[in-house]
Amino acid sequence: MSTLVVAEHDNSVLKPVTLNVLAAAKAIGGDVDVLVAGSNCKAVADKAATIGGVRKVLLADNAAYGHQLAENVAALVADLGAQYTHVLTGHTTAGKNFLPRVAALLDVAQISDIIAVVAPDTFKRPIYAGNGIATIKSSDKIKVLSVRGTAFDPVPASGGSAAVEAVGKATDTGLSSFVDEQIVKSERPELTAAKVVISGGRGMQNGDNFKLLDGIADKLGAAVGASRAAVDAGFVPNDMQVGQTGKIVAPDLYIAVGISGAIQHLAGMKDSKVIVAINKDEDAPIFQVADYGLVADLFQAVPALEKLL
Amino acid sequence: MKVLVPIKRVVDANVKVRVKPDKTGIDLTNVKMAVNPFCEIAIEEAVRLKEAGVATEIVAVSVGAANCQEQLRTCLALGADRAILVQTDVEVQPLGIAKLVKAIYDKEKPQIVLFGKQSIDGDNSQTGQMFAALAGLGQGTFASKVSVADGKLTVTREIDGGLQTVAMKLPAVVTTDLRLNEPRYASLPNIMKAKKKPLETITPQSLGVDVTPTFSVLSVEPPPPRKAGIKVKTVEELVDKLRNEAKVIS
Numbered sequence: 001m002s003t004l005v006v007a008e009h010d011n012s013v014l015k016p017v018t019l020n021v022l023a024a025a026k027a028i029g030g031d032v033d034v035l036v037a038g039s040n041c042k043a044v045a046d047k048a049a050t051i052g053g054v055r056k057v058l059l060a061d062n063a064a065y066g067h068q069l070a071e072n073v074a075a076l077v078a079d080l081g082a083q084y085t086h087v088l089t090g091h092t093t094a095g096k097n098f099l100p101r102v103a104a105l106l107d108v109a110q111i112s113d114i115i116a117v118v119a120p121d122t123f124k125r126p127i128y129a130g131n132g133i134a135t136i137k138s139s140d141k142i143k144v145l146s147v148r149g150t151a152f153d154p155v156p157a158s159g160g161s162a163a164v165e166a167v168g169k170a171t172d173t174g175l176s177s178f179v180d181e182q183i184v185k186s187e188r189p190e191l192t193a194a195k196v197v198i199s200g201g202r203g204m205q206n207g208d209n210f211k212l213l214d215g216i217a218d219k220l221g222a223a224v225g226a227s228r229a230a231v232d233a234g235f236v237p238n239d240m241q242v243g244q245t246g247k248i249v250a251p252d253l254y255i256a257v258g259i260s261g262a263i264q265h266l267a268g269m270k271d272s273k274v275i276v277a278i279n280k281d282e283d284a285p286i287f288q289v290a291d292y293g294l295v296a297d298l299f300q301a302v303p304a305l306e307k308l309l
Numbered sequence: 310m311k312v313l314v315p316i317k318r319v320v321d322a323n324v325k326v327r328v329k330p331d332k333t334g335i336d337l338t339n340v341k342m343a344v345n346p347f348c349e350i351a352i353e354e355a356v357r358l359k360e361a362g363v364a365t366e367i368v369a370v371s372v373g374a375a376n377c378q379e380q381l382r383t384c385l386a387l388g389a390d391r392a393i394l395v396q397t398d399v400e401v402q403p404l405g406i407a408k409l410v411k412a413i414y415d416k417e418k419p420q421i422v423l424f425g426k427q428s429i430d431g432d433n434s435q436t437g438q439m440f441a442a443l444a445g446l447g448q449g450t451f452a453s454k455v456s457v458a459d460g461k462l463t464v465t466r467e468i469d470g471g472l473q474t475v476a477m478k479l480p481a482v483v484t485t486d487l488r489l490n491e492p493r494y495a496s497l498p499n500i501m502k503a504k505k506k507p508l509e510t511i512t513p514q515s516l517g518v519d520v521t522p523t524f525s526v527l528s529v530e531p532p533p534p535r536k537a538g539i540k541v542k543t544v545e546e547l548v549d550k551l552r553n554e555a556k557v558i559s
Contacts, residue, residue, distance in 0.1 A: 175447035
């Protein structure tokens with residue numbers, strides 16, 4: 001048994017989710033190799049080589065992989081992955097983009113968003129916005145899995161000294177090309193990795209009012225999220241969306257402000273350790289999952305909370 | 310140009326579903342069904358491409374039991390020109406669907422294939438990408454903006470931390486994200502007209518595609534319940550609880 005973990009990175013920094021994916025790989029058992037595909041990304045491979053429990057790091061360093069174009073990365077991963085029993089990556093927008101292509105090229109199923117490893121061929125994953133937890137047994141020769149990072153505790157980032165091995169002829173399929181990218185620079189932690197998340201919903205009334213959450217986020221070192229309703233209403237961009245079709249978070253503390261608690265939002269945050277809800281509607285469904293509910297007008301409660309922290 | 314839009318019949322997004330008592334799946338008896346919301350966005354985008362003079366024909370396709378005809382009729386009412394149902398009572402898995410769509414793609418030769426980014430039942434987010442790989446096409450997934458010019462498709466994609474724009478030569482695949490558009494409602498005259506639009510029914514066998522599942526669902530369980538919380542009366546009490554009881558802030 002052997003597993004190939006496809007690392008997530010931006011050519012200079014290894015994304016923390018890779019450590020969670022490695023934890024899933026460890027739960028499966030067998031040898032674990034890490035693939036770093038990118039452009040001028042040797043630093044990432046060197047970093048991956050220091051992670052405990054990694055047998056070797058495969059480095060595919062070529063301009064064709066620089067922007068993680070799914071067509072190119074999938075061709076590479078399918079080529080390398082044929083030698084393994086398991087191919088894993090994070091269930092992130094990057095993983096979701098290329099991994100299904102890998103599965104199709106290998107002519108096997110993909111099992112998405114796994115939250116537990118029951119056996120090397122059996123996994124648990126949420127369906128219907130987390131309203132059911134399915135146990136899935138695969139009969140494919142290669143198991144292609146995307147992993148929900150928040151469901152696995154990360155492996156330690158140090159303690160290893162794996163060899164780095166250059167691999168792969170460059171595969172530029174020429175099917176797509178990179179035009180540009182707008183990445184929001186933020187001092188705040190990433191939503192899916194933050195220990196504290198504060199999110200606003202439709203009750204925030206407009207995008208400007210989201211600034212109210214910033215003060216608390218600053219004091220608690222929190223990431224700021226939003227419900228789909230707030231994104232739909234155009235208050236904030238989609239990459240802030242927490243929910244079934246947005247980001248799945250599981251911080252130590254989740255503060256829901258002016259969020260009613262639609263099923264699709266709950267799917268994205270109900271595994272948080274402690275949930276606080278602030279809403280003026282005492283019948284809002286969010287209170288059914290909240291450890292601490294405060295029925296109050298958020299425009300008074302939020303500034304008061306900031307002052308007390 | 311022709312646009313192909315594969316759509317899925319799913320439980321209505323507002324229904325609170327429950328696991329069957331015997332844990333074999335989700336109980337869907339007498340539950341309201343609908344077009345998957347992201348597929349609806351895909352249909353809307355196709356209609357807008359047609360209104361803009363880019364697309365000339367929209368073909369909606371679905372895979373599933375006979376009752377999927379209802380959702381295909383909805384798509385016809387929303388602006389699709391014709392529909393194809395690949396009828397089967399087998400629950401076809403994403404790779405099987407991708408192979409069926411590929412077989413239809415080979416016959417229909419569309420320039421754009423527009424999928425929803427995920428279905429709200431299986432939550433897999435796979436089929437569009439799998440189809441793109443099988444057909445050897447480029448893909449613009451999680452699209453928030455789509456434009457076509459000079460034989461090129463440009464797609465702005467929602468990615469972690471922001472947006473990415475990619476260009477592809479046609480034919481190509483798009484999967485839709487939430488902000489791409491706001492789907493219209495079908496008007497009554499269009500619902501009436503949709504009844505007369507062509508809806509062809511074929512089988513996976515006629516397409517020569519094997520849809521045998523390669524994984525099995527051993528059980529479906531309800532998620533672990535959260536224990537009931539409490540209501541606090543004041544912000545002071547909330548902060549005290551967080552600090553001294555839950556110990557999540559200092």
